[in-house]
Amino acid sequence: MADEKSKKSLKEHFQDFTESQFVKSIFRSGVPKTRRQRMMVVLNSVFLHLHPARLPKHAVKVKYTWCMGGLSFFVFLVLTVTGILLMFYYRPTVEYAYGDIIDLKEQVPLGIMREIHRWGAHLMVITVWLHMFRVFMTGSYKPPREFNWTVGVVLLVLTMLLSFTGYLLPWDQLAIWAITVGSNMAGATPFLGTNGPGAALLAIGDVNFVHSASDARFALLGGRFVGEATLLRFYVLHCIGLPFIIMIFMIVHFWRVRKDGGISGPT
Amino acid sequence: MQTLKHFINVVSSPKIMFTAIIAVFFIIFPPSEGLWKVNKWLKIDRLWTKRGGILIFSSLLIFFLFGVSDHNFQKIVGKPDNVPIVGLLFLTVFFLWFSLKQARQNDLRIAQGLKPHEADDAKEKVLVWPDLVYIEFICLIFCAALLIAWSIFLKAPIEEPANPTVSPNPSKAPWYFLGLQEMLVYFDPWIAGVLFPTVIIVGMMCIPYLDDNKNGNGYFSFYERKTAISIFLFFWLVLWVFLIVTGTFLRGPNWNFFGPFEYWDPHKLEALTNVNLSELVYMIFLKRSLPHNIFLRELWGFLSLFCYFGLLPLILAKTALKGVYQKLGNLRYSIFIILLLMSVGLPLKMFLRWTFNIKYIVAIPEFFFNI
Ligand code: HEM
Numbered sequence: 001m002a003d004e005k006s007k008k009s010l011k012e013h014f015q016d017f018t019e020s021q022f023v024k025s026i027f028r029s030g031v032p033k034t035r036r037q038r039m040m041v042v043l044n045s046v047f048l049h050l051h052p053a054r055l056p057k058h059a060v061k062v063k064y065t066w067c068m069g070g071l072s073f074f075v076f077l078v079l080t081v082t083g084i085l086l087m088f089y090y091r092p093t094v095e096y097a098y099g100d101i102i103d104l105k106e107q108v109p110l111g112i113m114r115e116i117h118r119w120g121a122h123l124m125v126i127t128v129w130l131h132m133f134r135v136f137m138t139g140s141y142k143p144p145r146e147f148n149w150t151v152g153v154v155l156l157v158l159t160m161l162l163s164f165t166g167y168l169l170p171w172d173q174l175a176i177w178a179i180t181v182g183s184n185m186a187g188a189t190p191f192l193g194t195n196g197p198g199a200a201l202l203a204i205g206d207v208n209f210v211h212s213a214s215d216a217r218f219a220l221l222g223g224r225f226v227g228e229a230t231l232l233r234f235y236v237l238h239c240i241g242l243p244f245i246i247m248i249f250m251i252v253h254f255w256r257v258r259k260d261g262g263i264s265g266p267t
Numbered sequence: 268m269q270t271l272k273h274f275i276n277v278v279s280s281p282k283i284m285f286t287a288i289i290a291v292f293f294i295i296f297p298p299s300e301g302l303w304k305v306n307k308w309l310k311i312d313r314l315w316t317k318r319g320g321i322l323i324f325s326s327l328l329i330f331f332l333f334g335v336s337d338h339n340f341q342k343i344v345g346k347p348d349n350v351p352i353v354g355l356l357f358l359t360v361f362f363l364w365f366s367l368k369q370a371r372q373n374d375l376r377i378a379q380g381l382k383p384h385e386a387d388d389a390k391e392k393v394l395v396w397p398d399l400v401y402i403e404f405i406c407l408i409f410c411a412a413l414l415i416a417w418s419i420f421l422k423a424p425i426e427e428p429a430n431p432t433v434s435p436n437p438s439k440a441p442w443y444f445l446g447l448q449e450m451l452v453y454f455d456p457w458i459a460g461v462l463f464p465t466v467i468i469v470g471m472m473c474i475p476y477l478d479d480n481k482n483g484n485g486y487f488s489f490y491e492r493k494t495a496i497s498i499f500l501f502f503w504l505v506l507w508v509f510l511i512v513t514g515t516f517l518r519g520p521n522w523n524f525f526g527p528f529e530y531w532d533p534h535k536l537e538a539l540t541n542v543n544l545s546e547l548v549y550m551i552f553l554k555r556s557l558p559h560n561i562f563l564r565e566l567w568g569f570l571s572l573f574c575y576f577g578l579l580p581l582i583l584a585k586t587a588l589k590g591v592y593q594k595l596g597n598l599r600y601s602i603f604i605i606l607l608l609m610s611v612g613l614p615l616k617m618f619l620r621w622t623f624n625i626k627y628i629v630a631i632p633e634f635f636f637n638i
Contacts, residue, residue, distance in 0.1 A: 038396045051395045058388035060399040063369065066362065067406040074407050078414065098428045105422070115418030122351035123414060125443050129355075130362055136474075136499055137366040139492060142484040146475035153471045160443055167441050174348070176429040177438040181448065185460025188635070196457045197636035225431065264485035266386040 050254055052262055059263035064138070068131035069257075072159075073250065075124040082117040083239065090169065092235035094228045097171035121163045128159050140264035148256040151249055158246040165238035168231065176226045179234075183226065187217035272337065276526025281513055282621045288505055289614065298497035303490070315367040323364060327357065337528045343516050347424040352442050352515050359508055363500075369487035383486035436520045436533060445514030446507050452522065453616045455627075455637045463613075470606045474499075477603050479594060498607075506613060541626035544568045561631055568629035572638065575612075580604040 008016075017023060018031050029040035039053040058064050089108065090100045104114045132152060135141060141149035168179045187193040191202060192215055199210040212224050222229030257263070278284060295311055297303040306312060313319050331353075334340040344353055373383040393399070440448050450459035482491035489496055517524055519531035542551075548567045549557050558564045584592040584600065592600045619625040629638040 032396055035394065038394045041396045042394075048396070048400070051399060053395055054392045055395060055399060056389040057391040057393050058385040060393060060395075060402055061388065062402060062406070063365070064385060066365075067403065070403055071406060071410050074410060075414075078411070094429075101425055105425075112415075112418045115421070115423045116414055118423040119351070119417045119421070120414055123410075126351065126355050126358060130358060133359075133362060133503065134366065137370070137496070138485060138487055139483040140485060141475040142478070142481070143475075149475050150472045153468060156471075157468055163443065164441060170425055171429045172426040173429060173433070173435055174424060174426045176431065177435055178440050180434075181438050181440045182444060185447075185456045188456035189461045190457055193457070193461075195635055196461070197631075197634055200634055227431075265389045266383050266486045267484070 056265055058265055066134050068127050068134055072127045072131050075120055079120045082113045085113050092231050101170045125163055128156055145260045151253045155249050162242045165234040168234045180226050183220050186220050189216040192216040272528040276529050279526050280524055296497045296500050298494045315371040320364050339530050340527050347421055366487055370489040373488045374490040385486040437522055442515050446510040449510040449514040466609055541624045543627045543630040565629050
């Protein structure tokens with residue numbers, strides 16, 4: 001019979017494991033049991049370190065923040081992951097794009113990535129709007145957070161642009177006509193669009209500088225109408241350009257939430 | 268039943284609905300002391316209590332359930348890409364109620380000389396691990412579950428392959444831009460699609476610099492900030508959400524208006540009898556032909572624009588908005604008033620269209636310059 005003392009319970013085994021060199025090397029402060037350890041967990045982790053270690057109680061309540069900023073970020077991460085998966089299958093050419101989208105549904109096992117990505121995009125627009133609404137209703141744009149509100153407005157615009165550029169990629173009727181409607185407006189930009197006021201003034205003699213092959217709409221579409229070049233342009237913007245920019249603004253946004261004194265609250 | 272549906276079809280036309288909303292909006296969300304008293308007297312603020320919430324939600328739900336029994340209603344609301352807007356509608360109403368409920372409680376507390384309820388909570392400090400992390404975790408799981416369920420039950424739409432020669436009727440922008448597309452009914456693309464979005468974005472960025480009220484920072488409140496909140500809600504609820512809903516659900520072929528229970532008949536004809544201001548002045552009032560000189564022709568339009576953007580701010584600064592002017596100073600007042608007048612220009616133009624059939628105030632199609 002084994003010695004009573006040498007027989008360890010499962011719990012003790014687990015405890016040994018959490019205190020082993022291996023685990024300690026990853027989670028420096030060990031299992032957060034004491035108050036000090038709980039603070040250290042947050043301070044030591046690169047991700048949790050987005051937060052301060054301690055907060056006033058109202059700031060963690062769902063009824064105050066509605067968790068909407070956090071959820072916007074979470075949905076953004078979901079969109080990044082599902083978007084990467086979609087990129088494995090999708091080829092941004094007029095020839096393949098539509099068929100690849102159909103195949104996503106019919107050929108790929110458990111293919112709901114496209115659904116998650118599309119509904120997630122809608123959801124993100126909604127959560128960002130509601131987040132903005134909450135920030136307004138609690139007056140959190142007031143000093144010292146004025147600038148972060150401004151950064152937030154940029155994030156809102158970028159969110160809608162991401163959604164807009166993604167809308168074209170399935171290359172179906174819904175897509176190209178929605179983008180056509182949207183981008184026609186660019187052709188009406190004052191001075192910069194052929195159908196905009198003032199464009200006719202930018203001419204020397206009979207030579208117009210702004211015409212349908214050099215105006216704002218052309219720059220957006222890479223052509224006179226929604227075509228191959230547009231698809232590529234929107235694809236690059238959607239997958240690389242805009243996510244890159246929005247990420248930079250998010251970093252600034254989160255940083256400023258901390259630097260402006262954490263979540264707003266009554267003083 | 269049929270008559271009720273017919274009635275709803277008629278009253279939901281932008282003309283009637285929009286006018287009705289504007290008429291009651293500033294009583295429900297009063298921007299000034301006087302309207303606040305009216306609001307209190309009518310006991311409208313009771314909406315922002317538990318009972319009020321139940322009332323709001325049950326009526327919304329009843330309307331929705333009643334609607335879904337109708338074939339035409341079902342067809343528009345059930346379109347996969349429209350489902351988010353139905354969700355958005357419920358969420359907007361919920362969070363509107365939720366924030367105003369807390370605001371009302373805080374208003375009552377502040378009136379009694381107490382601090383807002385957030386202040387009580389704020390006295391206590393909690394640790395992020397575990398207090399915040401687990402709340403975030405639950406929210407996250409909940410959101411992920413929602414998204415997965417949504418994705419399983421509702422297939423993402425895919426239509427016919429793109430065909431540049433066949434344009435669907437109506438062609439609609441993605442729903443979050445439908446407010447802009449709806450503005451196209453009243454303004455040319457350079458205004459609805461370029462100028463207004465720019466003004467909206469810049470205007471939103473300006474909010475913290477224009478609102479210099481120190482009260483209500485960091486807790487829900489209404490009374491202390493009623494003007495700011497009322498203006499913001501007007502833009503957000505009426506000029507944004509409402510226009511999106513109209514653009515999505517009530518605009519059919521040829522961008523004609525269709526009631527929620529109406530069949531989208533592509534052959535529906537709407538009389539187009541719109542006239543320009545210049546035509547109204549010269550041909551109808553002065554009974555003569557339009558002058559050839561463009562400037563002379565559009566003189567009246569330019570004159571009214573000058574009065575609106577040039578004189579009106581000056582007059583307001585001396586009268587109704589005297590206090591605002593003194594608080595903001597020259598530069599900020601000018602920015603504030605121009606933004607405000609531009610955005611009020613949208614409902615104004617709508618009413619001009621509905622009452623006088625005005626198409627353009629200034630119409631110089633020669634230079635694509637129509638306002
Ligand atoms: C991609 C979009 C966005 C993300 C991921 C995001 C994320 C966040 C997060 C996580 C917070 C912490 C508090 C909270 O959860 O409420 C926050 C706070 C804040 N956000 Fe955003 N946000 C976004 C867009 C916006 C927009 C559109 C605005 C306003 C126009 C805005 C303005 C602010 C402000 C002023 C704060 C400080 C609030 C306070 O201290 O109470 N953000 N944001």
